[in-house]
Amino acid sequence: MSPEERFLREYDPGAYPRVAVTVDVVALTIRDGELHLLLIQRAEPPYQGFWALPGGFVRPDEDLAAAARREFAEETGLGGERLRRVHLEQLASYGTPDRDPRLRVVSVAHLAFAPDLPEPAAGSDAGDARWLAVSALPGRQLAFDHERIVADGLERARSKLEYTPLATRFVGDEFTIAELRGVYETVWGHPLHAGNFHRKVLSVPGLVESTGQTTERGGAKGGPRARLYRAGDARLLHPALLRPAREETAR
């Protein structure tokens, strides 16, 4: 490093070219047994008419996570306790020089897990936000590098279900083991063995705790009432709930 460079680096960082920092949010929920993603239809160029992740510039004095939560809240209209229950974590940052044709933008992507939420009301501030089925995405081109970000977010989500209790963030406060199994099946895209899953969930310390209650009715097509559970206090699962063998996909 030359003395000049070191000088700039230490004393005049503003002399370096301008970079914009944004947050984008990969927000996932489960509707009707299908994984859905919150997307916004772009009204203006670039990528006019394309679907894009909700996101925007980080404001001065605003934390990265706070910016992501604000963007999520703005587009869903969610607030208060229901917003606070949404899990939000940092996913990764994307900064390929030409990812936005207007200027250099580094986006800090976040990943959100939400229980089934209503469609953002049309005509509100939310504009053109929609929950779209993830299964309907392939073939549809997203704006910027958002396809890549979504792919990374989905893989992270699948992986997080293995060793954290975050599956409980996709269901209500009280839920049955079958509902929880539905979350795993939907996110992983595999049917799971009901009996073994049931035993496994109850055997992992801190995953769920009993409420002592049961559902009011049995299933739509019959069957006994199911017991209701709440999320437990574990932050990591030991032992983990591993996905059925991906075999040599990893090689």
Next chain:
Amino acid sequence: MSPEERFLREYDPGAYPRVAVTVDVVALTIRDGELHLLLIQRAEPPYQGFWALPGGFVRPDEDLAAAARREFAEETGLGGERLRRVHLEQLASYGTPDRDPRLRVVSVAHLAFAPDLPEPAAGSDAGDARWLAVSALPGRQLAFDHERIVADGLERARSKLEYTPLATRFVGDEFTIAELRGVYETVWGHPLHAGNFHRKVLSVPGLVESTGQTTERGGAKGGPRARLYRAGDARLLHPALLRPAREETAR
């Protein structure tokens, strides 16, 4: 979102306040059976005299990963094939508004795994870069929020050894099972059972492959010559090499 805000967001992103984007590198290596971290002693305020992670501003038209690799190369003097063999991955981004007293800085931290490297030559461009033992860090205050970044990097490294073959990045091209065990013991901070580790490493598909060679001599205090192995072609380990039970630390 107000119409004004939407206008700014779409048409004049430059109107948003300036944010600087940097990369920082948590570079790890193993020297003398101890985990070491590459640090730089700061010559100027803020945090003058403090140890800090190597890092700097992302240049125009430079990818985030490229910036991190450049910073690592500048401080270690490494280049060519030896530089290419260093594993580098994105860790996380840090953007608390006041993390740098001079201006708003968002840092995209990276994590690097390197085999034992020579101390950066004094008097070179590398300046005051040093490999410091991680065990000597507690109690020593680092610049900015680098303590937090290092902690996150160490946890990521420990976790990555479980389900990836990255332990092989800490040793040379050819290595013995005992050397590989040393990596795990050093990073995890636990002694491992030699016999069980040996069998486990050979049983995981794609972790290592035999060279057919053995070491020239036995151990310093006697013992048979060890067979030499190369890194295999696996990118993920199935089944994983799990750390000895952390018990309920996670709760």
Next chain:
DNA sequence: GTAATAGTGTCTTTCAGACACTATAAG
């Protein structure tokens, strides 16, 4: 009654960890 589901029992296989043992090489 019929069909579907909640929840449990049990067996097999895989894998981690403990322990023991042998073979080889340095000094």
Next chain:
DNA sequence: CTTATAGTGTCTGAAAGACACTATTAC
């Protein structure tokens, strides 16, 4: 010869997965 290490054999316990079975409820 002594001592330390490489590598293997074997047993135990934990846990995953396959399969079977009972009890309960909707219709």
